[in-house]
Amino acid sequence: MKELISTEHLHFEYVRAEEENVLVLNDINISIHEGEFVAVLGHNGSGKSTLAKxxxxxxxxxxxxxLVDGIDTAQPDRVFDIRQRIGMVFQNPDNQIVxxxxxxxxxxxxxxxxxxxxEIRKRVDDALKKVDMYEFKEHAPHQLSGGQKQRVAIAGIIAMRPxxxxxxxxxxxxxxKGRRxxxxxxxxxxREHSTTIALITHYMDEAVHADRIIVVDHGDVVMTGTPREIFSQVDKMKELGLDVPQVTELCHRLKQEGLPVPDDVITEEECTAVLKQLLQ
Structure with missing residues (x-):
């Protein structure tokens, strides 16, 4: 699988005039491969959004x-090439809708x-269909819900074909509802269009669906693994100021009470099966 994004000893600090610089990222070495869905977790101020940028x-x-597809992002003449490959959707869709x-x-x-x-007509129609917003193509964005606005913002990126x-x-x-x-x-x-996804989130139930999770804390990558590997480490996640999915938390507490419950329950279906077995 092709390596699409990689960082090599990435270091970033905000430079302040007449004040001490603020270190945000420290020696980050990660990679994201073509077709992968990666979630990046971290508490507020951990550096996860800075990493995304x-x-x-x-x-x-x-x-x-x-490096983006082998291109060094520090090359000013390659910014256009980089942004054709990597599209970005921000927190507030109103900031992207023009x-x-x-x-x-x-x-x-x-x-x-x-x-x-x-070609524009074709791409716009295709992008709106992919985000299930085609029927709203002639609507005014300000009349849409927050979730619909965000899907329009995503369609704008999809049309660029990154x-x-x-x-x-x-x-x-x-x-x-908008989150769903x-x-x-x-x-x-x-999963259906093989678009590589890097999702920065603080919602654990979103991260459950990723192929891999990267956990950032105070500018360092402190954990990486599958959702099951990461969320089974409940105590460590709590030490980092992070939650785990509610079903994982429930099973963890049941296990603390001495019940025979597995460590790696991360979905509602798995939790339901465990509870049914306990009640039999």
């Missing part, structure tokens, strides 16, 4: 390097690239 050259390292009609917003970046109108989409806490401002809509869209893009 390095993936498409929004931020540049102060030490080490970030037009007054949904389909015009999705077409905005394509028009700026000088793409032929017929190899990877980085989502920086895309559901943080949404209600449960966006997560389902992300999972469908990954």
């Amino acid at each position: 390095h993936f498409n050259a929004v931020l540049l390292p102060t030490g080490g390097k970030v 037009a007054t009609i949904v389909e015009e917003d999705v077409a905005f970046a394509l028009e700026n690239l000088g793409i032929e109108p017929a 190899e990877c989409i980085v989502l920086d806490e895309p559901t943080a401002m949404l209600d449960p 809509e966006v997560l389902n869209t992300v999972m469908e893009l990954n």
Whole structure:
């Protein structure tokens, strides 16, 4: 599997005039492969969003390097190539929506690239269908729900046809229904269209669906593994100020009470099966 994003001893600090610099990322060495769904977890201020912004050259390292499909993000003449490969969706969809009609917003970046109108029409329709927003193509974005707005923002990135989409806490401002809509869209893009996904989130039930989890704490990568490997370490996650899925927490407490419960329950279906067995 091709390595799409990699960091080599990535170091980043915010430089402050007449004050001590603020270290945010320290010696980060990770990789994200083509077609993979990776979730990045960490408490507020851990550096996870700063890390995400390095993936498409929004931020540049102060030490080490970030490679996107072999391209060093520090090369100023390759920023366009990098951002064609890596699209980014931010927390607040209102910050990414620029037009007054949904389909015009999705077409905005394509028009700026000088793409032929017929190709733009095709890409816009395809992108809106992929996020299940085609029927809203002539609506005004301000009339949409938060989850619908975020799906329009994702469609705008999909239309660019990147190899990877980085989502920086895309559901943080949404209600449960909007969160489900966006997560389902992300999972469908990954599993049905082989889009590489890097999801920065503080919702553990979203991270459960990833292929791999990276946990960041105070600018360091402290854990990496499958969701089952990560969430089975309940005490360590709590030491880092992080939660685990509710079903994992429930089974952990049952085990502390002496009941024969496995360590690696991470889905509602698994928890239901465990409880049924205990009650028999």
